[in-house]
Amino acid sequence: MKPSLITQSPEILGGTPVFYGTRVPIQTLIDYLAGGETLDEFLDNFPSVSREQAIEFLQSASNLLMEKVHETAN
Numbered sequence: 151m152k153p154s155l156i157t158q159s160p161e162i163l164g165g166t167p168v169f170y171g172t173r174v175p176i177q178t179l180i181d182y183l184a185g186g187e188t189l190d191e192f193l194d195n196f197p198s199v200s201r202e203q204a205i206e207f208l209q210s211a212s213n214l215l216m217e218k219v220h221e222t223a224n
Contacts, residue, residue, distance in 0.1 A: 155206055169207070171199040179204055 155178040157170045166175045174196045193201055 155203060155210070169199045169203050172196070174199050176207060179207065 154170050156167050156176055158165055158167045159165070160171060162168055166177070168175050169179075174183065178196065179192055179199070182195075189201075189204060193199060193204060
């Protein structure tokens with residue numbers, strides 16, 4: 151993941167990983183999607199997160215997961 155996608159600082163929500171330039175935890179997006187909400191609903195409720203940030207995060211998370219799956223399969 152690009153360093154400018156997610157940031158972590160003790161001064162922002164006690165070090166919780168957030169979308170860069172926001173105070174929105176990445177876990178919030180995961181929780182929304184796991185709860186059956188759509189990406190559009192998340193973005194409507196958290197306008198400080200751009201669509202590009204959310205999609206890039208999801209793509210990066212998917213890529214990392216697939217790498218782990220391939221590692222354990224070999």
